[in-house]
Amino acid sequence: MVEEDPRRRIPGTDTVLGHPEVRDAAHSLGEPVLQRIIHQAQSRARSRIISPEQVVPEVIAQLEGHRPSSLRPVINATGVVIHTNLGRAPLSPAARQAVVDAAGYVDVEMDLRTGRRSQRGAGARRALLNACGPAEDALIVNNGAAALALAAAALVGTGRVIISRGELVEIGAGFRLPDLIESTGAELMEVGTTNRTHLQDYASALEAVPQDERACILKVHPSNYRIAGFTSTVPTAELAGLAQRHRLPLVVDAGSGVLDPEPALPEEPDLRGALSDGADLVIASGDKLLGGPQAGLLLGSTDTITELKHHPLARAVRTDKLTLAALEATLTGGPPPVTTSLHADPEVLLLRARRVAEAVGVDVVAHDGRVGGGGGAEVPLPGWAVRLPESAAEPLRSHDPPVVTRTSGSWCLLDLRCVPESDDETVLQAVRSVLHDLHAAPSEEQV
Numbered sequence: 001m002v003e004e005d006p007r008r009r010i011p012g013t014d015t016v017l018g019h020p021e022v023r024d025a026a027h028s029l030g031e032p033v034l035q036r037i038i039h040q041a042q043s044r045a046r047s048r049i050i051s052p053e054q055v056v057p058e059v060i061a062q063l064e065g066h067r068p069s070s071l072r073p074v075i076n077a078t079g080v081v082i083h084t085n086l087g088r089a090p091l092s093p094a095a096r097q098a099v100v101d102a103a104g105y106v107d108v109e110m111d112l113r114t115g116r117r118s119q120r121g122a123g124a125r126r127a128l129l130n131a132c133g134p135a136e137d138a139l140i141v142n143n144g145a146a147a148l149a150l151a152a153a154a155l156v157g158t159g160r161v162i163i164s165r166g167e168l169v170e171i172g173a174g175f176r177l178p179d180l181i182e183s184t185g186a187e188l189m190e191v192g193t194t195n196r197t198h199l200q201d202y203a204s205a206l207e208a209v210p211q212d213e214r215a216c217i218l219k220v221h222p223s224n225y226r227i228a229g230f231t232s233t234v235p236t237a238e239l240a241g242l243a244q245r246h247r248l249p250l251v252v253d254a255g256s257g258v259l260d261p262e263p264a265l266p267e268e269p270d271l272r273g274a275l276s277d278g279a280d281l282v283i284a285s286g287d288k289l290l291g292g293p294q295a296g297l298l299l300g301s302t303d304t305i306t307e308l309k310h311h312p313l314a315r316a317v318r319t320d321k322l323t324l325a326a327l328e329a330t331l332t333g334g335p336p337p338v339t340t341s342l343h344a345d346p347e348v349l350l351l352r353a354r355r356v357a358e359a360v361g362v363d364v365v366a367h368d369g370r371v372g373g374g375g376g377a378e379v380p381l382p383g384w385a386v387r388l389p390e391s392a393a394e395p396l397r398s399h400d401p402p403v404v405t406r407t408s409g410s411w412c413l414l415d416l417r418c419v420p421e422s423d424d425e426t427v428l429q430a431v432r433s434v435l436h437d438l439h440a441a442p443s444e445e446q447v
């Protein structure tokens, strides 16, 4: 008797779909993704990698492990608070809830009392104005770069933007603020030198601007570098006086967006201070030291903000409802994770690091955290790290959930500054499992 080809027992797609467990596990998945997962399992059975009986269990396992988005939550054990590659600021519990609430239909542009159209994002605007007193009005756009482009387009057009040579910033991934400004049609007028710029440099430039041309003075905070040594910059208050005498706006790009002076970061310009010093417009990002969602914040005088609101580009850089919800909740809720991590107590960090280190028999070493892409260039945040062999870094990233550490010298350093304490046990389990696997499979030189 000829034996039946086992591949004839591979269940067809409809049969697989008929299993209630498959239906349950697939409830939030689109048809094409579901079909692909089933076809892959069938194909593996046809290639005899799995048996026909394993097709349905494999499909269920795949469905259960499937995430609706390819973005994976990770544990940031780098000690870098605002880590651009890890999505900058993690949202506060209040902001996360606000995002979920705003995900459906929401009264973002409707006055529910009258049923008429209302100002978009009025709540977020109000929260921003409450948090930052001296501003008369505010506008929220997509990100800091969009805010700067809108400011240049609306206030200057094809006129001149006067800026110090010490403030021509590359913000990362090859993006340069001077290029961004020029792309709006404005012409840059660089003044001073890399290390020193004086009020007279700005004054001379202003004399050279033709009477009928629009212009502004732009002061940019160098968020990601420091010029030290023989240096000189012009304070905002002095620039404001000069701008006022020439009846031109002073725009301050503060970068990171601390509302009030931050004692831990004395060089970080605060928005309130810049406005009090006379800036007509202050720009900041929402997802740096403010600890909120990606957004560009524009704060200033009523006239200036009105001009921005009415520029056609304002519509192109309009903020999403999820962002508006998260930003308002960040401003009105408890301290966001960025603030908590920035102010983490080194003694508590030491105790937490020791708990992990002692459980797996490794050392704790002193380790400075960093503010990261968001500001506080070069400012060390004293703390501690669990010191692991360098070879642990890759398997920790491949762990579920991924744990991202810092590699320094020939060590993998695990800093708990940005890890919520409730995740310490998860981190410990990851470290334990990775070290166990490393010991079980010693590398060649160890053999």
Ligand SMILES: *Cc1c(COP(=O)(O)O)cnc(C)c1O
Residues within 6 Å of the ligand: 143, 144, 145, 146, 148, 169, 171, 177, 220, 221, 222, 223, 224, 253, 254, 255, 256, 284, 285, 286, 295, 296, 374
């Ligand atoms: C970060 C930064 C920007 C860009 O802001 P995004 O929100 O990343 O677009 C612009 N200017 C300064 C000074 C910055 O620090």
